[in-house]
Amino acid sequence: MFFVFFFFIVFLFVVFVFFVFFFFIYFFVFSIFFSCLLRLLHLPLLRLLCLLLRLLLLFRLCLGLLLFYFFVFFVFYYVIFFVFLFFFYFFVFFFFFYFVSFFFSSFSSSSSC
Numbered sequence: 001m002f003f004v005f006f007f008f009i010v011f012l013f014v015v016f017v018f019f020v021f022f023f024f025i026y027f028f029v030f031s032i033f034f035s036c037l038l039r040l041l042h043l044p045l046l047r048l049l050c051l052l053l054r055l056l057l058l059f060r061l062c063l064g065l066l067l068f069y070f071f072v073f074f075v076f077y078y079v080i081f082f083v084f085l086f087f088f089y090f091f092v093f094f095f096f097f098y099f100v101s102f103f104f105s106s107f108s109s110s111s112s113c
Helices: 002-040 044-112
Strands: none
Touching: none
16 A cells, blocks of 8 residues: 555656646747747737747646646545545554454453453
């Protein structure tokens, strides 16, 4: 169980690093490309087109990061919830069986006397 949880955390970290680096590199490379294109172009229509493409890229970046953070939030919420449930039921059953066995052992030892 610990190894599954550990690999799940490592997987989330790798996905997080991949998303952050991929989106930021993608955004900055295209931002530099569009800014260079804007410097080269003098037509207002093409400038407007490049500006719209940059805004679309920025919106796509923000939307991707927003969806990723919602995914991470809900996954961590459910992981913490199920880990809590697992330990809660583990301790409840452990103490229940411990006290039941203690009760029966004390009951059997008192009845034998």
